[in-house]
Amino acid sequence: MNHETTVLPVYGVFVDGAWELSAETMEVLDKYTLQPTAQIADASPEQVSRAVESAAAAMKKPFSPYERYKVLARAAELLLARRDEFAATLAAEVGKPIRESRGEVERAAQTLLISAEEAKRIHGEGVPVEAAPGSEQRLAFSIRVPVGVIAAITPFNVPLNLVCHKIGPALAAGNSVVLKPSEVTPLVALKLADVLAEAGLPSGRLNVVTGDGAVIGGLLLDDARVQMYSFTGSVRVGRLIRERAGLRKVALELGNNSANIVHHDCDLQLAVDMIAAKGFNNAGQVCISVQRVFVHESIADVFVERLKAKTEQLVMGDPREEATDIGPMISVREAERVESWVNEALEQGAVLVSGGKRDGAFYPPTILTGVKADMKVCKQEVFGPVVAIETYATADEAIAKANDSEYGLQAGLFTKDLQLAMKAAKELEVGGLIINDASAYRVDQMPYGGVKNSGTGKEGPAYAIMEMTEEKLIVFNL
Template identity: 65%
Template structure:
């Protein structure tokens, strides 16, 4: 369904339990066939090149099935191709290390080293909001490591995954190395859990489903990238113009439906009013509407039910004392970018992940106070800090409980070769091809008695 017009754009198959069993069987069987690191490199590199050749076609698919503005969709395709290119390079760099076992008494004639081996079949379960690049962040490293993949894309955005599978096939990926299942998430998720031949689950999505998956996976590996109510701090010495511009861009891109979208902004009380005015101007300058328009910055949310939920959360916050600086209106399937102030920590718009185009502005007095406020969260994926005070930046780096702290930018910064993953309720494990490959391989020690 086109998320802006709500018109049908495609029909897809709905996987049965038999389809799941067949996909896992094929994925397990193909592991016995040779697939050298250099062959993996060539397939991944060729697929990346094909994605660039078909960038506009893929961007149009993203734009329609997500509602993501077309310029942002083109950027996602370019990033996804880079993710596969990085994965290709990393396929040639997988290595172990020497272990000095000869240092132990009685082992003087022994030598040892480690190797990294594929875990086997990886079940990759991906969300709707970044339907191409987040798929590549799972499939690319898994294939680079020598695994096979059973991919379950989000049921509301499956088209990118299916097109990607076509490109892998065109690039020469051996049959059985990638199997895509479309259809009902809860059903397929349960069927995948039941398949003992799956060695690892890599999941990006809601904390509720992530916890459910971990509880049922048993001793199998599980990597989880879950939610966040991302915080960004604006200190009194910050460049307020730059901070306001970046907060506006990274609170509302993809209609706020990004795990590291800015949701909580803590502004030093001495500059709060000035920052708030600048943010209001930057926010109201964003063009909202048809995502196929090159000039659009903010498009629709993924489903009318999600728009309704966000509206309810904002109205609840207002009833509890929050004030609307701008926004809190609808235009068809689009919720207007919304800035709130006088927000309290107990409000849903602050303590839970809103996953919509809403940002809350709070004030603070001292450095320790704001660090405690940021840490007062069930989540810990990324945070941002605007300051020119190196001492405060280093204190924050040591004290803020997140997987990544971004200095002089918002929580929303990410490039695809950096380690990316959270703590607390935001999950475990790392993405970024080099780091994901470590998750998707097992270390094996080899000891030689000479």
């Protein structure tokens, strides 16, 4: 009997404008079938070093702001032309529903286009040194110059747009990049390198190395030719990077357990719709996903009833199907972790309103009430499709509960009370407050970043460019 053997595509590393294989490979799984869908290179230390060398050498060659603009704008066009291919890759390697996947491709193209536009707007400012006694004949201004070689380390959950949020601004600012995408979802990043090369990006300006995150991340941290690290991921790894980076620049987007306050005067159905949509998309694997919900006690019963009804309409299944709202989590292990946290909360007195029954890597949209602040589902970052609901009596109590967290990325507030909105804007300890929408609202041109253990620095091309450039002062003695 003949057995057909599927030959998996093999993706190499991208160094100095060329693809090359490595001695070792790793498998990338289809997150729905849990079967291998491709093989990637497990980059050797020598390949990582050459990637940095290539990036450093590229910095010595001219790459004008207008050239950067043209390359990034063309890359955005090429990416959109391949939207369906990239979306299909996302659906397979992330398990992200196909509608969401198409949306990510479109947003990634926007991120590249915004970066292209910002490449033409980088500027310094006049500095009035002539106002100082004895400097009447001096003239000064500043310019912004590239940092140099940037190591960009990206996560599994939004593996195309979050890559674009690092390499788009970095290239727009005139830097070179060594990109290390997540080893569990690297394929769209590798395809994007092809897009940028086709768009005319000079060799060495972008290098992509794949393999074990801890090993390659360590090699990049030990390489003195890297001038900046831009990382999205866990607090533990973020701390490690900050400790080992020394005096070099670091931008970190880390954990979160987003609070959302639902006040008694709000448009209740709007709150229900937004929290259902943004608590469970991408199976809850979003840094600003709705996690902790604080509902005024006078409307809590109606809110929970409506949220349950809305949530149970969501379709879980094959991410390739148009009807699917929620696909699998990134792995069985992660789904098991979420299951264990929920079960622990139930043992500690929480009440299961909906969901809670795992099936392999699938974990259903889950609503808990009766939770307490010290439960893992409240205190830590679930990074799964779980919403934990508490009640409150006063606005001060709601704000205090929302602030009772080591994290502070974004929060949501539903209210028609302008005074409350302004009070929350001043008192909530977050990088962004979204009013009359859920915490997970994000468009790609806005400043995005947190406080406390949610990290340092801002994303959004215009803001990331400020992080990825240095201000240089020029003084003329006239």
